[in-house]
Amino acid sequence: MKALVYRGPGKKAWEDRPRPKLLDPNDAVVRVTQTTICGTDLHILKGDVPTVTNGRILGHEGVGVVDEAGAGVSSFKKGDRVLISCITSCGKCDACKRGMYSHCASGGWVLGNMIDGTQAEHVRIPHADGSLYHAPSGVEDEALVMLSDILPTGFECGVLNGAVKPGDTVAIVGAGPVGLAALLTAQFFSPAEIIMVDLDDNRLEVARSFGATQAVNSRDGKAAQRVMALTGGKGVDVAIEAVGIPDTFDLCQDTVAAGGHIANVGVHGRSVSLKLEKLWAHNVTITTRLVDTVTTPMLLKNVVAGRLAPRKLVTHRFALDELVEAYDTFANAAKEKALKVVVRARD
Ligand SMILES: NC(=O)c1ccc[n+]([C@@H]2O[C@H](COP(=O)([O-])OP(=O)(O)OC[C@H]3O[C@@H](n4cnc5c(N)ncnc54)[C@H](O)[C@@H]3O)[C@@H](O)[C@H]2O)c1
Ligand SMILES: [Zn+2]
Ligand SMILES: [Zn+2]
16 A cells, blocks of 8 residues: 655655554554644654654544454444544543543554554554544545544643633634634634634634634734733633744733633643743643543534534645645645645545
């Protein structure tokens, strides 16, 4: 089969690889019909994720059809159309029993990281019963693939950890796919105001069309003053950090109201300074989380019911054998006006 293979920092190649085999009775092999590229894949290509070694097939998002299911797999059989979660879960260990699948003792974020991933014609999925979801009929692959990672990430790490409530004022810093997923799912809880902050006017425009009530371009370094002015000097009830750099975490610390929440979503590569000299007295909660994908069944129901329309995050479409071009588009997202770039197998 063909697959996109990591060949060390800055290098990737579309190569021939053997079709994956079942290694354990709980494994399934899935024929990938649709996959996509994550900001995290770009981090990997920069060499920021040391667990990814030369020769690894990339990708942790996908939709496909079960090609082979091991004898221990009870919920899926050959021919089933499935959503692949970015998080692999055994369902049996202490972490899984607490719903913290991200820290599964024999799973977690392994796909396209410690084991070969979804940017290939086939992928082996360990703990298939816990890591796959039946694809509801009537929902297209490109809508479903948004549920592998970004929608549960924005919802669990941003909206749920931020404890968004009716009437809240929410700031979402970062209008990338993950920040926009937080914007879409925050609206389940009817916040009164959602202020979106980014450097890219196109993404801010998209955010407005997705329900943001205010958009702030932070290019001039005055975003904190603008957010404070928009909230009458009080600050926001929930500040969701969806970028992953010290500046944007600072913006959250500078704008959170007393009693508020800072929900960190971004993957940080550097330390940030904690402004405890102000926050200690402000009854603020700061949360962190690696997505668990424990809300995937609930998000699927909302997609089926038409209350969540993830397809609108898709801006570009490529064939699987055009994955290298798809990366070029996604890596130049501002210039290409790209959000999610989906990649599908040819019929
Ligand atoms: N916690 C988790 O489990 C988890 C899961 C998936 C992704 N992530 C992380 O979430 C973050 C967002 O992911 P994404 O795919 O949307 O990334 P992205 O790179 O597409 O989007 C980031 C956005 O931040 C904006 N930005 C950059 N610098 C800024 C600044 N100084 N001020 C305001 N905006 C700025 C960019 O213009 C861009 O729109 C990344 O750090 C990603 O690695 C975390
Ligand atoms: Zn991801
Ligand atoms: Zn587990």
